[in-house]
Amino acid sequence: MTKQCSTLTKISDGIYQLVVRYPFDMFHMNSYFIQGENGFTIIDTGSKATESIDLWEKTLSSGIKVEKLVLTHAHTDHLGLARWFQEKHHVPVYISSLGYKEMVRNRNADGSSWFRSLLTTHGCPEFPMKQRKSETDIFDFEPDGLFENQQSIKLGDETYETIWTPGHSSDHFCFYNRRQQVMVTGDHVLAGLSPIIAHWSENDENPLKDNFASLERLKVYPTKLALPGHGELIFNMADRIDEMISGHKHRLQQVLNAVSQIEKTSWQVCQEIYGPVQPPQSFAPLLATITRLIYLELSGEVYSELRDGKLFFHSSTI
Numbered sequence: 001m002t003k004q005c006s007t008l009t010k011i012s013d014g015i016y017q018l019v020v021r022y023p024f025d026m027f028h029m030n031s032y033f034i035q036g037e038n039g040f041t042i043i044d045t046g047s048k049a050t051e052s053i054d055l056w057e058k059t060l061s062s063g064i065k066v067e068k069l070v071l072t073h074a075h076t077d078h079l080g081l082a083r084w085f086q087e088k089h090h091v092p093v094y095i096s097s098l099g100y101k102e103m104v105r106n107r108n109a110d111g112s113s114w115f116r117s118l119l120t121t122h123g124c125p126e127f128p129m130k131q132r133k134s135e136t137d138i139f140d141f142e143p144d145g146l147f148e149n150q151q152s153i154k155l156g157d158e159t160y161e162t163i164w165t166p167g168h169s170s171d172h173f174c175f176y177n178r179r180q181q182v183m184v185t186g187d188h189v190l191a192g193l194s195p196i197i198a199h200w201s202e203n204d205e206n207p208l209k210d211n212f213a214s215l216e217r218l219k220v221y222p223t224k225l226a227l228p229g230h231g232e233l234i235f236n237m238a239d240r241i242d243e244m245i246s247g248h249k250h251r252l253q254q255v256l257n258a259v260s261q262i263e264k265t266s267w268q269v270c271q272e273i274y275g276p277v278q279p280p281q282s283f284a285p286l287l288a289t290i291t292r293l294i295y296l297e298l299s300g301e302v303y304s305e306l307r308d309g310k311l312f313f314h315s316s317t318i
């Protein structure tokens, strides 16, 4: 099978990987193929881009049989080609019912005004918003099946348990195979970098708190091999989770220190911690900083005050 299909790499018994590169930078997404009698179950697709479609066409035309597509969460870089799989290749698509809700929200939502007001409230200076091509069409399809938390699902011939892991996104799921001790971690646990934890919509209340709980939740599953949505495979998942938790705690302490003497906006805290970056390059650190300040506020360590449309944070011990 691997001889026929040059794009796939075997990583374990019955598990293969396809690295889907992004068109504009070095970043990439990992799709996984889990072998079964009725064909492969594919996990996540990469984003909707000509380069990704070419790679998928090449992969699928090698003669491999695909049973279904299962999605970890509804972010565009994971779900981007799900509709294309369903319409063009008649592959049934499965997502969690929470993921489906996100799909429906994204079909209708124009998140840009909410996003801009979030950034302005948190002190981000005015910036020209690049007119992005609308991506809402990728959400415009009906999945063939939905799954819930703690359900058994078949991925290939193996039985996996669905584990709800909100944090990086409110609809995020991991999949665990007890027999092989394999965990599909999506964007919840990555090897080389910490996935961004941010408020993606007005529905997200305290994603960092959710993320801490979801990281702890995963640690109880003995895992020999974790399959992340980006970057290298993980062979020591529990250690990596501890590392990620302490990374978050370190950042929280930095944020707390930054507002211990004088009040600051999230933007000012972000500049202090990450250095002078300008939007839109600063979006990821700024969003992460906002999420940390909200976490600290909800846990009573920081207070905020809204003045002239801007939120100022200060430590509760001032």
Ligand SMILES: [Zn+2]
Binding pocket: 073, 075, 078, 168, 169, 187
């Ligand atoms: Zn994601």
